[in-house]
Every structure is written in C-alpha cells, then in structure tokens.
Amino acid sequence: MLKFRALIYFFALFFLASYAGAAAIHGSIYDLSLKKINNARVEINTNPKQIIVAQNGTYFFSVPNGDYTLKAQLTRKTTVIASVQENITISQPGDYVLDLILFPDIEEGVEDPGIEVNGDVIEDGNKNWMWGIIIISVLLIVAMSYVVYTSNNRKKPAEGMKAEETHKKEDEYEDDGLNRILKIIKQEGGRTTQKEIRKQIPLSEAKISLMIAELEHKGAIEKIKKGRGNIIILKRK
Numbered sequence: 712m713l714k715f716r717a718l719i720y721f722f723a724l725f726f727l728a729s730y731a732g733a734a735a736i737h738g739s740i741y742d743l744s745l746k747k748i749n750n751a752r753v754e755i756n757t758n759p760k761q762i763i764v765a766q767n768g769t770y771f772f773s774v775p776n777g778d779y780t781l782k783a784q785l786t787r788k789t790t791v792i793a794s795v796q797e798n799i800t801i802s803q804p805g806d807y808v809l810d811l812i813l814f815p816d817i818e819e820g821v822e823d824p825g826i827e828v829n830g831d832v833i834e835d836g837n838k839n840w841m842w843g844i845i846i847i848s849v850l851l852i853v854a855m856s857y858v859v860y861t862s863n864n865r866k867k868p869a870e871g872m873k874a875e876e877t878h879k880k881e882d883e884y885e886d887d888g889l890n891r892i893l894k895i896i897k898q899e900g901g902r903t904t905q906k907e908i909r910k911q912i913p914l915s916e917a918k919i920s921l922m923i924a925e926l927e928h929k930g931a932i933e934k935i936k937k938g939r940g941n942i943i944i945l946k947r948k
Contacts, residue, residue, distance in 0.1 A: 733774060737806075740810070741813070749767065776802060778799075779800075780799075814937050901945040905934075905941040
C-alpha cells in the first residue's frame with residue numbers, strides 16, 4: 712500500500728514539474744466580419760493533443776516551451792464551413808495572446824508558383840517567362856519602328872485625334888472591366904476568389920491583379936490573402 716502511494720506521489724510530482732514553467736496561449740475566435748464565433752473546435756499539437764470547443768468564442772491552452780500548430784474549425788453537421796491554422800513558438804513561460812480568424816472553406820485549387828507583385832501571383836513560371844521575352848521583343852521592334860517613322864514624317868492632326876480616341880476607348884474598356892469585377896462579386900454573394908474572377912473575365916492574370924488592386928485602392932473591395940490565392944470581399948457602403 713505504501714509503495715502504491717509513493718508511486719502516485721512520484722507521478723504527480725513529475726506532472727507538476729513538467730508544467731511548472733508552462734505558458735498560457737489564449738485568444739478569441741472571429742469570422743471575416745470580426746464577429747466572435749461560438750462552438751468552434753480548437754486543437755493544439757501538444758503531447759498529448761489538447762482539444763476544446765470554444766463555446767463562448769474564446770479558447771485557452773497551457774503548454775510547455777516548444778513549437779506548436781493551432782487549428783480551428785467550424786462545422787455544420789459534418790461539413791467544415793470555415794477553418795484556420797496558425798503556428799506559434801513558446802520560448803519561455805508567459806501569457807501569449809493569439810486571436811484566430813476563420814476563413815470560409817472556398818475551393819481555390821492549386822496554382823503554380825510564379826512571379827509575385829505585392830504578394831499576388833501574376834505569371835506562371837517557365838512558360839510565361841518565354842512569352843514575356845517574346846512580348847518584350849515585339850514591343851522593342853514596334854518602338855524602334857515608331858521612332859524611325861516619326862523622325863521621317865511630321866505628325867498630322869488626324870493622327871493625334873486617333874491617339875486620343877484610342878486612349879479614350881482603352882479607358883472605357885478598363886472602367887467596364889472594373890464594373891464587371893464588382894458585378895461578379897455581387898453575384899457571388901459579396902465574396903469570391905480571384906481565380907473565379909479570372910474564369911469569368913477573359914483578361915490576363917496580371918491585368919486582373921492590377922484591376923483588383925485599383926478597386927482596393929478606391930475602397931470598393933477588400934482583399935484577404937489565403938494560401939496562394941486571394942479572397943475578394945465587396946465593401947458595404
């Protein structure tokens with residue numbers, strides 16, 4: 712009997728010693744509108760794994776030092792409708808606040824990595840690299856031809872009027888493209904992916920990215936990075 716009690720005390724002391732320097736990880740769980748979400752399932756890959764259901768929109772874990780991955784999911788029946796995954800490193804005991812924002816589980820597919828401008832993938836690696844060289848070569852030839860032509864001929868008023876008409880048509884086409892993007896987002900319920908926009912508008916990936924950036928600058932939309940793609944949200948006025 713005394714040996715059994717001594718064994719229990721040993722394990723209790725071992726457990727307390729292992730968590731004597733534990734850190735507290737806690738925070739709130741939000742949706743994209745920054746409203747708290749109740750009943751989200753949150754887990755952390757400690758040993759053993761800790762899992763809770765955040766009934767009041769908050770979570771709390773006590774963990775020792777180490778590298779951890781926090782996962783949160785919101786399910787409806789048996790379907791995951793929103794989720795997020797965050798990494799955190801605990802190097803010393805203390806209080807760590809990490810709020811979680813759940814992203815809708817929108818199927819985006821896997822895109823090949825390419826050249827990035829402000830975090831947006833706009834070109835496809837090797838294949839588009841060759842096309843880029845061809846386009847640049849053509850532009851150089853056109854530019855040289857234009858210089859030779861203008862050096863041997865005077866500019867006519869009619870040519871100036873044609874150039875103005877061309878720029879006007881291009882501006883009108885660009886405005887129409889911006890309106891089409893806004894219309895697509897509205898048709899998708901106020902939220903869609905950049906990939907879905909590219910499916911419905913026959914323009915290059917780079918052009919779509921620039922148009923979305925312009926709409927974001929005007930305050931018409933909000934762009935949220937998710938993986939290798941973007942979620943585009945229509946701002947309510």
